Amino acid sequence: MVGSYASRMPVKREGLIRSLQNTTADKRFFCQAYLRWKTLTLSGQNRIALVSEDVGGDLQHPINNLGILFSDDVKRKEVRRIIHDAFDSYLVIDPTNLGRLRFKLSPREPVNDTEERGLHQEAVQFHAAASPIEIASDGVKAFTGIITAIIAGDPEVITIDEPEAFLHPSLSFNLGKEIGRATTGSEKRLLVSTHSADFVMGCIQSGARLNIVRLTYQEGTATARILPSQAILRLMRNPLLRSTGVLNGLFYKFVIVTEADADRAFYQEINERLQLFEPEWGISNCLFIHAQNRQTVPTIIRPLREMGIPAAGIVDIDVLKEGGAVWSDFLGSGFIPEIERQSLGQMRGQIKQTFDESGEDMNRDGGVEILLEDDKEAANNLFDRLGNYGLFVVRRGEMESWLPELGAQGTDQLG
DSSP: OTTOOTTOSOOOHHHHHHHTTTOHHHHHHHHHHHHHHTEEEEOTTHHHHTTSOEEOOOTTSOOSHHHHHHHOHHHHHHHHHHHHHHHSSEEEEEOOSTTEEEEEEESSOOSSHHHHHOOSHHHHHHHHTSEEGGGSOHHHHHHHHHHHHHHHSOOSEEEEEOTTTTOOHHHHHHHHHHHHHHHTTSSOEEEEEOOOHHHHHHHHHTTOOOOEEEEEEETTEEEEEEEOHHHHHHHHTOHHHHHTTGGGGGGSSEEEEESSHHHHHHHHHHHHHHHHHOTTTSOSSEEEEEOSSGGGHHHHHHHHHHTTOOEEEEEOGGGGGOOHHHHHHHHHHTTOOHHHHHHHHHHHHHHHHHHHHHTSOTTTTTGGGGSOHHHHHHHHHHHHHHHTTTEEEOTTSSGGGGOGGGTOSSGGGOO
């Protein structure tokens, strides 16, 4: 029974295993039965149903989540802590409908276990003041259903389909964090299908070991790429990558990284208008994020590409001022072959020198247009080679140079 533990009564498993040792078919049948017995599957519908009223049964041998939590003070109080952190209400179990148990949300915590679990007048009054969980939102019920099912029972394999359903981002983060904590240090295996970067981040913040498998399907081709635990931790230890929402890139086909937030807003707006008025020119399912400055653009592009996500960068022409390790890192983020980087570095130095000798500002005075024809051709050749690897340079200078007739100094003048 999915979401219930009625089938998890004591079984002499060792004897049963020995009795099946002689037949391969029986072994296979037993393995499949055991896996079903120890697997908890949480879908969008049954996770809400998990908080419904249920029979109390024999509390010496509880057979459902409500009975297990009612009998186990440690588990019940851990669930209560999680629900209170999420919703600022106390989850309690009401036994006053004799023979039945039901979840309620109380504005205050029970004074003691007796007030919650008793049938005396004080207990009846306490539960009468609490609200039935059935009248709560689907988000509250789904969140509570998942948490109670994982903590109350003893599933070895847990599968959850889109746990973020019904939840706003902060609750998705909380859910990921609490699920990660609940499974850490145990032999439990959690398999989740999600489109929520907040949920993934919560799992990471819990400290649980996790692997991410990114599944894509494009132009008739399905792909699967695994991101191992160590790579994810290395990624998330970088404060820049956490703050820019780089994990959101997992759920897009393409990512474009810009220098500043104003640049991001500009290019994203242009792309949205292209998709609306010239669809063949726009890029669908594309995430635009900013790196705060040009030096950190490679810091974001490289891990995205390592995760198998097509990522490109757009920088102003003054990237030519960056030599040494910064320039090398820029080329490396595009995975330009090492053998090419030396020649590209020499070209950069020579082109920068021509800009310096011109006495004009390469960003604001026209970019490549201020160079002589031969030098202009050389600069364009360099930018062409960079563009082949997804590293795009604004050849006329900076972002504002795209619409000089507007005299725009930033995105505030775009209309």
